[in-house]
Amino acid sequence: LNKIIQISLIIVFITVLFSFSIYAQDSTDSFEQPILITSIGQSSGAMMGKVLAAKSGLSYVYDQRAGIEALDNAKTLIVVLGVSSKGLGAAGVDIEAEIKWASELFDRAGERGIPIIAMHIEGSVRRGSLSNRISELFGSRADYLIVKSAGNEDGLFTNMAEANNIPISTVDATLDVVSILKNIFNIK
Amino acid sequence: MKKSIKQGYSSKKGYQVAILLGFIFTTTVFAADPVQHDIRQGEGVTRTTTLSEYFPALTGTPGDTTVYIMDSGIEGGTLLLLGGTHANEIAGVIAAVIAVEKGIVSSGRIIVIPHTNNSASRHNQGTFNPGSPQWIELKNSAGETRRFLYGDRYTQPEDQAVDPEIFIHNPSGMEFKGAEARNLNRNHPGKADGTLTQQISYALFQLVEKEEVDVLIDMHEASVTSRLAFTLVAHPRALEIAAMAKMDLEMNDINMTLEVSSDKFHGLSHREFGDHSNVLAFLTETPNPGMEKSIEHPDVINDPDNPLNMRLQVVLKSILAILDNYKIMNDQKKAITIGFPFPLSDLKNTNPGEFLR
Numbered sequence: 001l002n003k004i005i006q007i008s009l010i011i012v013f014i015t016v017l018f019s020f021s022i023y024a025q026d027s028t029d030s031f032e033q034p035i036l037i038t039s040i041g042q043s044s045g046a047m048m049g050k051v052l053a054a055k056s057g058l059s060y061v062y063d064q065r066a067g068i069e070a071l072d073n074a075k076t077l078i079v080v081l082g083v084s085s086k087g088l089g090a091a092g093v094d095i096e097a098e099i100k101w102a103s104e105l106f107d108r109a110g111e112r113g114i115p116i117i118a119m120h121i122e123g124s125v126r127r128g129s130l131s132n133r134i135s136e137l138f139g140s141r142a143d144y145l146i147v148k149s150a151g152n153e154d155g156l157f158t159n160m161a162e163a164n165n166i167p168i169s170t171v172d173a174t175l176d177v178v179s180i181l182k183n184i185f186n187i188k
Numbered sequence: 189m190k191k192s193i194k195q196g197y198s199s200k201k202g203y204q205v206a207i208l209l210g211f212i213f214t215t216t217v218f219a220a221d222p223v224q225h226d227i228r229q230g231e232g233v234t235r236t237t238t239l240s241e242y243f244p245a246l247t248g249t250p251g252d253t254t255v256y257i258m259d260s261g262i263e264g265g266t267l268l269l270l271g272g273t274h275a276n277e278i279a280g281v282i283a284a285v286i287a288v289e290k291g292i293v294s295s296g297r298i299i300v301i302p303h304t305n306n307s308a309s310r311h312n313q314g315t316f317n318p319g320s321p322q323w324i325e326l327k328n329s330a331g332e333t334r335r336f337l338y339g340d341r342y343t344q345p346e347d348q349a350v351d352p353e354i355f356i357h358n359p360s361g362m363e364f365k366g367a368e369a370r371n372l373n374r375n376h377p378g379k380a381d382g383t384l385t386q387q388i389s390y391a392l393f394q395l396v397e398k399e400e401v402d403v404l405i406d407m408h409e410a411s412v413t414s415r416l417a418f419t420l421v422a423h424p425r426a427l428e429i430a431a432m433a434k435m436d437l438e439m440n441d442i443n444m445t446l447e448v449s450s451d452k453f454h455g456l457s458h459r460e461f462g463d464h465s466n467v468l469a470f471l472t473e474t475p476n477p478g479m480e481k482s483i484e485h486p487d488v489i490n491d492p493d494n495p496l497n498m499r500l501q502v503v504l505k506s507i508l509a510i511l512d513n514y515k516i517m518n519d520q521k522k523a524i525t526i527g528f529p530f531p532l533s534d535l536k537n538t539n540p541g542e543f544l545r
Binding site: 044045047048050051052084086087089090122123125150173174175 | 415427428430431432434435436438439443445446447448450451452453
């Protein structure tokens, strides 16, 4: 009987220890606020990102095409990936200028140790060649990927996550992003 | 050239005949009554008027059209719902008719214009598809056949001056091909002393101002293969509400692409009403097989992939999603609420005529 009690205690001890280590890891990996939300590709997805952040109760600043200095007050950068030709036109830039600007933004975030969450939440409509180019360039440099499954049918993002060891969450409905944001920002 | 002029108009009598014919032609065109439609107003309609009330120069022209006002009598905002800006884009026309015939407004006001370009509704020139119909027929729940004109994208050519070679949008100066002079959705914000199409637009702007409209939804359709099919477009000031509406629609298995108005492309309702008035402007696009050139005999009602009932469900649910989120983003005192005596999900599997009177 003693042996059974000993084994049970060991199992309980291991379980508690394991649970604690998961909790500790979650806490360590939590992203911090305030957040800067911007678009790479100038589609309307960044506005959806803003709405999702608001629904998650996060503290954020939304700027469709943020200046590099906007990172000064941010502790996390959320970029929403997706190219809209109209959006680029409205911003008065072409795809090369957009890539140059986004590279500078990512570099500055790296210098300041600001983690980056990349979202692709507009589905297949933002899987054209220009959107793919943006996604491959900047999704692969993110610290976390949040992707709508309709935009990942060919596994572009899951493969990217695996190849670059990036945590990824996929959602079927855009509003499901809210629970993911709450989780990774540790919002109760 | 000189010779032909001399031959044609050499005598005084010839001139008189030509002037007389010209006068008869002109008065015939401009004295034409606006087209009348079979729309049976429901209990939600509290007043009907015409667009010319807001711009008297339209009186008696083919551009005048009926305006239905649905006032809840309860404090709230005002929605202007436009169908038939392009008269061949019938999901918007029929959605507007359903609103007039069956809608019940419980807060604020809804102003509905089912045939916004009434001249365009008169005849289908087959602009997109020569095989598209002149009429559609829908059987109501009493078994009665309701007929609706399937019109055209453009103001009828006989209703305004010959198309210019290049149409220059007022006031941006943007250039379009000549026929776009008759495209209402390239003519906003219109012009009081302009063409009939410009005057229709001008009248709409007068209405928006006089009625203090808060939200405008212009219901359109696109070819089934167009990137615009299933799109919700919003003016930048309305984009946040559109993003919220888009996500709500997704929970109802309606996937709309969200687009923002380009500031480089002028004449469109969402751009110009947003820029030149206080309204939050939206535009919906559903896929109409009648606008696809490769379909020889399109069935604009019962197409297996894009039937009218599905398109109506998308449009009507989009309206509700926009209004729900408008209410969230604004004071409750600005709420605009419309309901129907049937669940909109019923539209998915039912003949759309069942939802008419």
